[in-house]
Amino acid sequence: MEPRSEVVIRQHDYLSGRVLFINAPTDDLHSHLAADIQATFWTWNFNEFQYFLKQNTEVHFGTDLPESGFDQAVIFVPKSKELLNYVLHQVVSRLPIASSIFLVGEKKGGVERAAKQLQPYGQAIKLDSARHCQMWQLTTDKTVVAKTLEAWAQTYQVATPAGELTICALPGVFSQNRLDVGTAVLLPHLSKATSGKIADFGCGSGVISAYLSKINPKNRIFALDADAFALASTQMTFEKNQLPLEQLEIKAVTGIDDAPLFLHAIVSNPPFHQGIQTDYNASENLCKSSKRHLKSGGELWIVANRFLNYPLLIEQSFGQCTTKADQQGFKVLFANTKKNLKEE
CATH class of the missing domain: 3.40.50.150 (Vaccinia Virus protein VP39)
Known part of the structure; x- marks a missing residue:
């Protein structure tokens, strides 16, 4: 399992209900989640989509969020700062105030920089730092109206x-x-x-x-x-x-x-x-x-x-x-x- 996924499992107790995993690594994270977690994966990479399909994971491919509802989101930091802004905006638009959004990434992948992009939507705290990775939790204090693609x-x-x-x-x-x-x-x-x-x-x-x-x-x-x-x-x-x-x-x-x-x-x-x-x-x-x-x-x-x-x-x-x-x-x-x- 990738270090980023291992950090998520280390903080598994923070996850509950319907959880949307966004831009997740192609590993066996899904099989390590508790039975009461209803996991859906969202990817815009067709190779990753095919991987998750073969793992019998509920997965959505596209530029838009899956239509099914979710209570929390775990975002694995994408390479592009602008893409993270898009993803955050879309996720916040679908969640009520006081929801949890988690951000996970490698230090060399810019997770500390990415964590600053959480600030417009609420208070963010660092939950974990291990295996050269970090996991942050954002508690939203606002919602937004989704902009068109x-x-x-x-x-x-x-x-x-x-x-x-x-x-x-x-x-x-x-x-x-x-x-x-x-x-x-x-x-x-x-x-x-x-x-x-x-x-x-x-x-x-x-x-x-x-x-x-x-x-x-x-x-x-x-x-x-x-x-x-x-x-x-x-x-x-x-x-x-x-x-x-x-x-x-x-x-x-x-x-x-x-x-x-x-x-x-x-x-x-x-x-x-x-x-x-x-x-x-x-x-x-x-x-x-x-x-x-x-x-x-x-x-x-x-x-x-x-x-x-x-x-x-x-x-x-x-x-x-x-x-x-x-x-x-x-x-x-x-x-x-x-x-x-x-x-x-």
């Missing part, structure tokens, strides 16, 4: 070769305030990508998906991400730019293996973070396995940090990998599948 989105403008786009990014989504360098390096090359069924793997706030829609209205875009807030952001970006929603299909995925088959192209600024941890599994699997999701002659376009070994992985899968650009610390990598003999 759209109210939490930040917007910014991105100049593209096909004109300006307005990007909508929800809390916790990659590159929430400005266009990241990697995507900026990639975008000018995507006008050369083939048209048709295209997957944007790790779609984030929808910059790549929106651009692919803008340059060719005949493209059918599959926006793929494990993060529910990213998927919602991509939809908002399409709506904000009045791009045709019939072009867009949004899908929560655990990785590239969940992508559609017979794609004309896969385009990606691949993700490499899982919470506060660096995790290259999803992007390395993309390099190794994307070929099986492409049609004959299908294309792979990736932008990645120069130091990563993606060219080798792509070459091992496709037989070749071309560097289309190498600038500002990023490489744009291209590969394609061989056309069938009948097509050549």
Whole structure:
């Protein structure tokens, strides 16, 4: 069991009734709870959602709170300060005054900073500090009216070769305030990508998906991400730019293996973070396995940090990998599948 969960179990006596566990670790915390605790888990990470389903845990996936009621909430500190603000606001909006909300996190994960975000809602005390983790208890002295999800989105403008786009990014989504360098390096090359069924793997706030829609209205875009807030952001970006929603299909995925088959192209600024941890599994699997999701002659376009070994992985899968650009610390990598003999 993770240290964060162990701290919760150490303070188990504070828990009672219907308890909502938010952003919890993928461990066996649930099986260590007393029988009289009615536990529900809420996650916006599709990989974690699948894990909890397999554990026969009552779990909800999405940007919103589960509809079922709860008496207390245990929030495991997310990486994003803005995302914690969103979660706290939503939880407080659903609880009566004098309710308990618990905050758990690692010291290196910023739990002491996060505890300060409890202050607007009532008195907070530190219950425990062990295993490099802390657990805080907030006793609410107010309630709030929940704001719409759209109210939490930040917007910014991105100049593209096909004109300006307005990007909508929800809390916790990659590159929430400005266009990241990697995507900026990639975008000018995507006008050369083939048209048709295209997957944007790790779609984030929808910059790549929106651009692919803008340059060719005949493209059918599959926006793929494990993060529910990213998927919602991509939809908002399409709506904000009045791009045709019939072009867009949004899908929560655990990785590239969940992508559609017979794609004309896969385009990606691949993700490499899982919470506060660096995790290259999803992007390395993309390099190794994307070929099986492409049609004959299908294309792979990736932008990645120069130091990563993606060219080798792509070459091992496709037989070749071309560097289309190498600038500002990023490489744009291209590969394609061989056309069938009948097509050549």
